[in-house]
Amino acid sequence: MLNFNGELIAPDTFKVTSENRAFKYGDSIFETIKVQNNKVVFFEDHYFRLMASMRMLRMKIPMEFTLEFLEQEILKTVAIQENSTSFRVRLTVFRKDGGLYTPKTNDIDYLIEVKENTYQTKSVYRLDLFKDFYNYSGLLSTIKTNNRILNTVASVFADENDLDNCVLLNERKGVVEVTNGNIFVIKDTIIKTPALTEGCIKGVVRKKIIETLEKHPEYTVEETVISPFEIQKADEVFITNAIVGIQPVTHYRKKSFKTEIGEKLQKNLQVLQFSS
Structure with a gap:
């Protein structure tokens, strides 16, 4: 079942028109959210990122779009699912139909989709650069x-090259992120992740990991410019997103990495998920 503007409907009854702005112009934003044991994980961070994104794109935020309202709409949609305690939720917000580049209205529709979360952290994870196009x-x-x-x-x-993921670069050939999350690079006691000015997604788990690392004086965390060469020279590399949490990278080209710090941070993150 889907939740479209608060109404639960069967997936095969949901239709978009030829005037749908998400379809025609990509005039839409989304949050991918984990729900575990009926708890919406890190939802406050997702909510404030959604609100900031809607303001940046000049979408009209409905009065009822409170944190509590959206959390309940997510849980309402999860409640009718079966046979799982872990779910992947996508909350999509898009401007209502009509207009060309200039929309007819800044009012929005929203759609909540729920799928069982079946992701398991991989023991072998291969990464390489994607250099055909840039993330500006x-x-x-x-x-x-x-x-x-x-x-x-x-x-x-x-997929064509038997990789698990790719590193995206910006127009300055700096590391930005991977296809589905943020990236962290560890060398000695310094843990680096691309700064937001490099063009990376303002990831919720990225934020949580930075906050965690800042409480551990044995590590220095830097939001900075990272060159692809630094990945090659790193001791460890891991990626983060809301569903995976932390996925350690084991191979980058011919380089193999340790995974101890990433695995330790994953355990800390699991504790945070249920204490927040």
Whole structure:
């Protein structure tokens, strides 16, 4: 079942028109959210990122769009699912039909989709660069719009080359992120992740990992510019997103990595999920 503007409907009854702006212009944003044991994980962070994204795109935020309202709509949709305690939720917000580049209205519709979360962290995880096209730096790249063609093409490239993921670069050849999350690079006691000014998504789990690392004086965390060469020289690399949490990378080209720090942080993150 889907939740469209608060109404639960069967997936095969949901239709978009030829005037749908998410379809025609990518005039849409989304949040991918984990629900575990009937708890919406890190929802406050997802909610405030959604609100900031809607304001940036000049969408009209409905009065009822409170944190509590959207959380209950998500749980209402999860409640009719069966045979699982872990779910992957996509909350999509798009401007109502009509207009060309200039919309007829800034009012929005929303859609909540729920699927069982079957992801398991992989013991072997291979990564390489995607260099055909760039993820351009700038604030617009930090929000999750429906325009994910770069991520799609890079994912096809990964599949064709027996990789698990690809590193995306910006126009300055700096590391931005991977196709489905943020990236962290560890060398000695320094843990780096691309700064938001590099064009990476303002990831919820990225934020949680940075906050966790700042409480551990044995590590120095830096939001900075990262060159692809630094991945090659790293001791460890891991990626983050809301569903995976942390996925350690084991191979990058001919380089093999340790995974101890990533695995330790994953355990800390699991504790945070249920204490927040």
